[in-house]
Amino acid sequence: DGGITQSPKYLFRKEGQNVTLSCEQNLNHDAMYWYRQDPGQGLRLIYYSQIVNDFQKGDIAEGYSVSREKKESFPLTVTSAQKNPTAFYLCASSITGYFDGYTFGSGTRLTVV
């Protein structure tokens, strides 16, 4: 079955640590996205990528970094510069051209301890 996989499901970060969230898709989608969701809130765009080796900042990119070395993979690193990283992180993918919506992963819940 085609889909988009995020791992891990839960992640704990100590103060000052960098952590990387994985996102892999086998849908052959060109575009991939990272969103952050805080409790009771909507989604805010962190980074997005429309093609391999290219990505753009979203609305809240500070303290985050990404790479897109393969079409299937779009990992997100939460750096120590992100002062309030506790949130639910959602990865999504879509086709380009005739846009018919996102496919989402099941999310990673990051907690600072």
Add this chain to the structure above:
Amino acid sequence: SQQGEEDPQALSIQEGENATMNCSYKTSINNLQWYRQNSGRGLVHLILIRSNEREKHSGRLRVTLDTSKKSSSLLITASRAADTASYFCATDPKIQGAQKLVFGQGTRLTINP
């Protein structure tokens, strides 16, 4: 940037009743989409309506779009306990070069048995 605003923020109804959620947005759009999110999970795409469409149906879902008022509504008929979830509208704004969705804050729907 949050473009969509949903109303109400929370809705509680009895099983079998109809549920209506509204979404307003600010800029011209290519399309508007509705997603469902069960607690702690990723979002699931429900329905997409393009800017040149006024109404769309999918099973028990009916979506309307009024581009002159920059608003949309999602109607769920004959609600079931399994419909309990948060519902988000998302817009694909025309002003942006890439296909990246802007999400509203969501409506939390509770269906009481």
